[in-house]
Amino acid sequence: MDARRNWFRGSLLLRGLQGLSLWAQDTRTWATAGLLTSWAGQGRGWTARSWLCRGLDGLALGWAVVLFAVAPYVSTGIIGAILAGGTVLWLVMVLTRPLQLTPITLAVLAFWGLTTVAALCSPVLATSAYGWGLVTLYLVGYALLSRVLQTHRDWVVAVYLLTVAIVGVEGLRQWQDGAVALATWVDQESPLKDTTRIYSYLGNPNLLAAYLLPAVSLGAVAVLVWSRWWARVLAAAVTVLAVVCIGLTYSRGGWLALGLMGLVGLALALCQVSARVRAGLVGGAVGIVALAVAFIPGLQVRLASIFVGRDDSSNNFRITVWDTVWQMVQDYFWLGIGPGNRTFETIYPYYQRAGYNALGAYSVPLETWVELGVVGLVVSLWLVVVVWGWAVGVWLTRPSPERWWAAAALLLTVGLMVQGLFDTVWYRPQVQMLWWLGIALINSLTVPKD
Template identity: 40%
Template sequence: MNLVWQRFTLSYFRVQDYFATSYIHRALVGLLSSWRQSSILLQWGDTIAAALLSLIYLLAPFVSTTLLGLLLVACFGFWLLLTLSDDGTSTNSSSFTPIHLLVLAYWAIAAIATAFSPVKKAALNDLVTLTLYLLLFALCARVLRSSRLRSWLIVLYLHVSLIVSVYGLRQWFFGADALATWVDPTSPLSKTTRVYSYLGNPNLLAGYLIPAVVFSLVAIVAWQSWYKKALGLTALIVNSACLVLTFSRGGWIGLVVSILTVMALLIYWWSVQMPPFWRTWSLPIILGGLIGVLVLAVIFIEPVRLRVFSIFADRQDSSNNFRRNVWDAVFEMIRDRPILGIGPGHNAFNKIYPLYQRPRYSALSAYSILLEIAVETGFIGLGCFLWLLVVTFNTGYMQLRRLRQLGNREGLWLIGAIASMVGMLAHGTVDTVWFRPEVNSLWWLVVAIIASYWTPLSQNQSLDRSSASPEAAAN
């Protein structure tokens, strides 16, 4: 059974075998290697790539999607240049991981879905967009192999999130006009301010801040100076407060799930140093404390109580009723095209959904990332995406275990990436802000962080042999 799991999760994936049989790799990689050796500019290739990525994560909350699209095109061009100029005879075996292989498979399924789409032109436009995001992942995974550049991008994101959250808190104190009908006008919360900061939508802001809260919490542990720890604590308080004040129920679910995940992983990280009592009871104590805080908030804070109870109001809540009607139409769309779907992207969705929609319930998406993927690429695409998640989480766990054995504190940022993914998925079960550029770029960043830690099997085997030594056993 263990062998089946290892094969399913590609734990024994050998990149050398893949490259040896790949005609595309042999034909393209290294095509410009001789030019790179004489190019002063490309000697700083990864640094320049990090600068391009920095522009994306610096500007994402503040600029239009058009500008972000141009930056993604620039990232694609530079990734292509770096790949073509790599040394094809001595490819870094850690640059292509099992996660890359599943991302490539998902793109191939999306391309096939586009070819069979009933609205090919609309699907093709969004296939281009999907391709740019997947290549953003490829560039991030390449650059983030450097711990220095990895830390730089995480710190940059945390500082930008602070700016976004501070403006969101200002909206709470001084008021902000709702730009859409986010709250049922008949609800007692109709006069409550839902902050949205620079992103224009409270649900989108919540999705953007989930990784910020997680990485802020991890930063308190990972950063060693008290000054930096104070900065991490400030970011944690400000980002958490702003996320809560979005009154996004999906965002709250993602926040709770991500915090539980990061605490569980931190306990796992420290478990080898813990006394037996705390090794057994620390997680239940933390879980009980968090539940206690949530219960007290529900009891004593009326807006929180009303918003939480609305989750269980089914169709009595207008937002729940809206989603239920959209989901009913989406299930019919999946039923009619279950294999490959209608093609990727919201443009294809907007052309097909009106044929199924209930009267007065127009929608731009399926309001669930799993349903959206099933609609766009069918059960084949959904299966590949779920496989990608399994492989990504398994890779993250394997590398976290390796780094814990080595006592390498870089593993703490890996914990942040895993917990961020879990929180974003939890939010995405009831919303589709995951597909918006501000959030989607963060999703592929955290996936790339996990991929950047991957090491080939031979190194893991060496680690296993060394851990079996008497000195390792004594520890």
């Protein structure tokens, strides 16, 4: 009786989680229908004759290649222009091809809808409208990437990894030759105050760490699934380079994110191997971490600083900003102040404590709460649940290489989420589009097969 009751409770919980994440084995139930297919049906004749429509896939791939190839080197304005160009491409696709409705896209639309409501209810409508426009560009970029990754996944991943290789080599050069300290805040009483923190072309060590995190999971999976030996060697080299450079950023958030990515990746691997191999994997992981902590003094100092609270000046600054933002949350609890960093910079000075100027909340969940309210926070968390639920589902039910790419995307989003708990570099376009790349990768694996 107890076993049966436990099974029932477990199955009930499983069904609840599947329902919350909109999981379904047969994704054809989410296929396009009705108005969603009407555009393609009405325009099938002329779209077949149009050279522009026939070349849309190539143009979309070129857009993705340009986006990820230049992102670390150009200004946010140029990235915005590239995203605007992608919006035009996406609109042409919408008018000539069926829309692809998936559970993840439904959750993304819900997030966009709440962002729209928060912008309309903002006390500073004009600046929130600007933030809303940026969010819209990102989400359209996600939609276009979902299309591109269905047929050109390896190309997009390869371009990103090659760009990471260039960024990483520049980071190593900075470590070797030294670099001017830019946004490299370390407590002046710390023994690491004179340590070089690399930032490569990104200008900020925390931003560099966030930019490199996806390369660890995508590169590791590329080693497993790519067929050409030279491509595997390149992917392995980039993966190692990314891990080393994340270490040299001395970004505590980046280190914590990398560690949790390793734990989640280890958990996924343990589900697929024998008991003997499991013991070896666990022992190896524990040994690597123990050796790193024991023999790398800088790692010891930076990790220890996490637990000293306000005694570390960086911690003290963040905690003070969090306290201030919490006061803003209480005044704009339900729908927030409106989206965008400009909206935050407009409202924050009314609450700011002297000497604690901030461009953001230094925490993505807290930033989401203050911008979109508690309703927007709940919808954002639901989006993450849907994405992770489908990633795990693909991992458990699909063959290789799809399951491996789902694992890579899951680890990518986990890493960026963990670092986002303590920093808001997630909002920078170089990182933001990598976040949506991960979600688009999972979404592309859920599209119904013909």
